[in-house]
Amino acid sequence: MSNFVVGLTGGIGSGKTTVANLFADLGITLVDADIVSRQVVAKDSLGLARIAEHFGQNILLKNGQLNRAALRERIFSTPSEREWLNDLLHPMIREEMLDQLKKATSPYAILVVPLLFENGLDRLVNCTLVVDISPELQTRRTMDRDSVSAEQVQNIIASQTSRAEKLAKADDVIDNQGTVSALKSKVALLHNKYLKLADRT
């Protein structure tokens, strides 16, 4: 049981997942906002039932899962529907994240959230860690990972909190310009720091 939570964030392709996995290798429990946001609308979930009730059964695929493309279409064309969906899902996601954090078994836990500051989820954590990388490297690594164009990556970067703002808000910054093995040493240092902080709370 841990009550000390580190919020891990960074722009697309900055290396959040890579950093999170290095902490997991050290035995730290991860709670991932992307995974939680899929869990709350999984087949047979309360969230999905509410969505089907609101939008109709044709928002579901034949196998009973959410038809994400259909839902995207509905909220894209009608802002009030987007608002309805956010009002439904944001509290559910938040509750589920808190629940999973409460069940964490490591001395501290890590909450991985791409939009930690944008969605005000930094209020749920004891300190924040930002993975930092130049926009050039960020674009290159994302293009290689997702097979997307530079323009597509740049549009996503532009929609996220700026690098400068993230750095200003961060309690800790981890530079991911170097190799994964360099990253590993930086994670080990931060791990020791968080163990001490968790011990004091």
Ligand code: ADP
């Ligand atoms: P995020 O979760 O922030 O979107 P990822 O951890 O998926 O970022 O990293 C983006 C891509 O860059 C992945 O393909 C990952 O394997 C690669 N990557 C991350 N860190 C490094 C590094 N230090 N050196 C080389 N490639 C890296």
